[in-house]
Amino acid sequence: MSNNLINNSMITREALMLRRNTNDFIQNVSREYQDQFARAGAKIGATINVRLPNDYVVQDGPTVNPEATAERSIPLVINYRKNVPMSFSTQERTLNMDDFSARYIAPAVNALVGQVASDAMTLALQASNMVLNTDESGNLIAPSSQTWLQAKAVLTACNAPLGDRYAVLDPMTDANTVAGMMGMFNPTDRVSRQTIDGQMGSKILGVQGWMQDQTVAISQTGSYDSTATATGAYGNYTPNGAPVSTISSSASPHSSVLTVSAINGTLNAGDVITIAGVNRVNRINKNSLHILQQFVVLADCASGATSIPISPAIIPPANGSAVPYQTVDSAPAAGAVVKLVAPAGSVIRRNMLYSKRAMTLATVDLEMVDRGVVDCGRASLDGVSLRTLTYYNGSDDTRATRLDVLYGLGMLRPDWAVIVPELVE
Known part of the structure; x- marks a missing residue:
């Protein structure tokens, strides 16, 4: 040319x-x-x-009680x-x-x-699950094969498809992950790629592809001291779980506002929290998994704030019965302690295991x-x-x-x- x-x-x-x-x-x-x-x-x-x-x-049974279908959608904006x-x-x-x-x-x-x-x-940053690897003193350390397997189990518990899962890692985490898993896998061509290329390969630990990306987000956890408690008022539901109304079509299907006593310290967008007594459910049959549901904080909250925007939405059973789109096995009780999942004030690489969809x-x-x-x-x-x-x-x-x-x-x-x-x- x-x-x-x-x-x-x-x-x-x-x-x-x-x-x-x-x-x-x-x-x-x-x-x-x-x-x-x-x-x-x-x-x-x-x-x-x-x-x-x-x-x-x-x-149950031959008698039906017809329920209106509450359709939900997410806007995709250019x-x-x-x-x-x-x-x-x-x-x-x-x-x-x-x-x-x-x-x-x-x-x-x-x-x-x-x-x-x-x-x-x-x-x-809106990803609502987090799996940590910590040492005996509770200090956050590099993820191991068990950490990634636990993350995969969380995706399965959330009914994510099995065949299109990917892991995206910061280059430093990729290096530490390869070093920690070197020689653990068969067939030998996968081991060879780790040894020769110095990076994770494809289709290891049930993950379709492992990618290193320099744009993996690095964020700092807020300084919140994990002592605030829920007030029992939140989202579109009253404390006993009875719907105030049907799910609002104008409200985000993925978010609620958690009302708490004044927080001591800050929460940052992307922080992940739990609420005592509020457990994850199987989204299909609505049975409790007896594991604390994790919620991601959607916006920065200053020290002293009493409202925390979170995802997923808090949708408990109504009067003890399962409801459509249910996300948790019970409503937050007044006095339930709200805790940070990651250590307060930590600067973290936000590596991610995710479904393509x-x-x-x-x-x-x-x-x-x-x-x-x-x-x-x-x-x-x-x-x-x-x-x-x-x-x-x-x-x-x-x-x-x-x-x-x-x-x-x-x-x-x-x-x-x-x-x-x-x-x-």
């Missing part, structure tokens, strides 16, 4: 090919709703409502627009394509798609502009649509190029993701 002008279609195709082997996390989340935006095109602010499966309670601006001279566009790619396209695409991955990781990503085609521009190109690879546009600036006699992506993210099943933290020391 030497001495031939590199056009925007070439730049766009090359950019997407470069992206193909990076950012594994965003390539392994659901894309099943992306086509719904493509039917009529989409611009920023476009929304579709993703229906969640309906839930019912089995009744609300992210990101771009990288670049400037090329005509001379630079006559470089060999490999040179041009290495000098200009690769850094731009890494920055752009890395931001998409970072936004996805930020949304993953826990989160969804949709990228949509931006308009091809043919007036007032020098060149415009658009291409899609692995479900990511990228547009490259070059325009002339007459004020300083230059040409500038921009790469753009338009997309939306949605957390469909917060309980189908498990945080497996490692302490940053």
Whole structure:
């Protein structure tokens, strides 16, 4: 291609090919709703409502008591627009394509798609489960094979599909995990990859794929001292579990507000808490699993706060009987202690084991502009649509190029993701 002008279609195709082997996390989340935006095109602010499966309670005997179906949905909004601006001279566009790619396209695409991955990781702060590995003194340590197996068991308890589970690890955690599991697995080709490549392989411990990603979120747990207690008033339900009304169609199907005595210390978005006496249930038959239900804090709470936004929603049985969408075996009793799962004030790498359908990503085609521009190109690879546009600036006699992506993210099943933290020391 030497001495031939590199056009925007070439730049766009090359950019997407470069992206193909990076950012594994965003390539392994659901894309099943992306086509719904493509039917009529989409611009920023476009929304579709993703229906969640309906839930019912089995009744005994020949007599039926018909119940209204309360349908629930999650809005998926195209609300992210990101771009990288670049400037090329005509001379630079006559470089060999490999040179041009290495000098200009690769850094731009890494920055752009890395931001998409970072936004996805930020949304993953809503994951509502956490499994820790601690030493005999209760100090948080690197996850072991048992930690990952426990995380897998939590996904199974939450009725997540068995066949599409992935683990995404911070590079430091990946190194520690490989060191801790070296030589433990058969067949030998999996052991060889750990030894030769120095990273976790695929289909180990029942996980479809193990990925290391530099955009794994690092967060700090709040300073809350785990002494506040529930007041017994919360969400859409009264303390005895009787519904105030049917589930509000305008309320988030995944969240409630927990009312507590004033907290001592802060809670940060992404912190995971438990409430004494409030246990997880099998979402299908509503039987208690006799394990404390975990809840993720959805927004920062200052010291002294008395309301904590949490997910999943607190939906207990009504008057001792199972109800649709039930999440816990009992309502929080007044005086029930609310505790942090991770140690207060710890800085943690938020490694994650998740079902592919826990989160969804949709990228949509931006308009091809043919007036007032020098060149415009658009291409899609692995479900990511990228547009490259070059325009002339007459004020300083230059040409500038921009790469753009338009997309939306949605957390469909917060309980189908498990945080497996490692302490940053």
